[in-house]
Amino acid sequence: MDAITITDVTKRFGSFLAIDNLNMSIREGEFFSMLGPSGSGKTTTLRLIAGFERTTSGTIELAGENVTDKAPFERDVNTVFQDYALFPHMSVVDNVAYGLKVHGVDHAERYDRAHKMLDLVQLDSKANNKPRELSGGQQQRVALARALVLEPKVLLLDEPLSALDMKLRQQMQVELKQLQRDLHITFVFVTHDQQEAMVMSDRIAVFNKGRVQQMGTPAEIYNHPANSFVASFVGTMNFIPETIVTANGFPAGSYTIRPERIVFVDADDNPDMVTAEGQVTDCIYLGTEYRILIKLTTRETFTVVRPVGETVPERGGEHQTRMA
């Protein structure tokens, strides 16, 4: 059975159409990401699942139960908020024990479970501190512990890593993924960072303008983007100009190629490849790879990524670019 089933859901805020007839199912135990630019409807979808917003039309089911008209406190999902939304007037352990308290779990048991959960996120030493005395990363873990202590079937995460610095974010990506695997909880993760979505997800839904543009595994989305929006939003994509397409004997149409699929060749070599000529305008060294910007003779700019160790053309040099 699917953990979450969204059927024909539309959400309007006044005249603004936030979600346009959304249909989506999220499987039990999967790490599901909703990826898209701001205003694309991904956070609204999350808030609809949590119950903070009501659908204008359509239904939402959690584990087969229709919860469309239920309040947030009647739904078996928990949320990690973007700004964490910790209770500032309570200690860390009181924050974590809160959900158990309102569910009527007795004092001894709830503090026992709260401490265990804090232990799991390596924060039990801060149990009696106030949230504001913790760093951003630590507050994030408290928010996670507070939501997970209730052992929800579904955990909703609203851009929980966006306030963290790069290093911590990458570390938390791995930890979250591990936690999700260990606890077998369905994670629904909202992000605008395509790399983050790629790293963590089993499946991704790419949102734009209130609609799901494509849903699939990271590999499917990266290698077979459904449309030009997905192609350009997920990773870098080069759009091949029409003149090059027809010059190489292909029927006219829109063709794209990923930067790492392009190789540099000498003129007149490899006649079985699609080729284009251009001039290197920039060559950026990124540690493990070079990112090379090329201005084609047809004036479009292409991005090419080549691994370090391969000979790369120098800036200003004339080169033929071949695309497999």
Next chain:
Amino acid sequence: MELKKSTKVLFGIAAGIVLLFIYAPLAVVLINSVNGDATLAWPVRSVTFEWWGRAFHSAGLLSAALTSFGVAIVATIVSLILGTLCALALQRYDFFGKSAINMLVILPIALPGIVTGIALNNAFTTMVGIKLSMFTLIVAHVTFTIVTVYNNVFARLGQLGQHTEEASADLGAGVWTTFRLVTFPRIKSSLFAGALLAFALSFDEIVVTTFTAGQDITTLPIWIMNNMFRPHQAPVVSVVAVIMVVISLVPLWLSQRVTSDID
């Protein structure tokens, strides 16, 4: 910013004059409360504590103080409940006519007391057809004391945002539990500040009170008005004034302490 020396001196003198105008009359009241001459002749020739003794033994004065205190307490409690509910409704929910209601709730504090007084007096005696009493007096006071609570709580709720309340609901707490455990502890200081103001407004109100209190009800301000120009009572009024100054320092001090350590 650095000011020129002459400017500083000028500002200093201006500030001194302003403060003098505020506090010199208060000092006069304090001195008059121990003025040996019952007609408050100036300069003071002798000092007496007779007025202080008389003030504490005046049945009329004590009962007036008690009445004012009671009215102010009840008005404050009603304002706390209604003002908080109103602020929650307008800050947390969307409905038709929201900004109009916001305006209508705040308006009474800006209306001249004389207008509120006449309007309520007419409404009570003609439209509703009830006699002026303690009840009508308290209702009248609540029309403007509610604003102080409402304004404070409304601003605080806006500043706090909705996320912690959503988090609470998300964790399984119903509306009332969320208010009790999450919202209330975070708006306590604004409730307190609003309550102090509400109490103070009600305690010294005289214009609306004149029009809406029953004949037999004498609040402290009304007692003062009635006794101010009676022979031999002026010094006792001075005593009351001094006590009221001292009493008003307490909430001022409390409110400054409370607002300095909000979460």
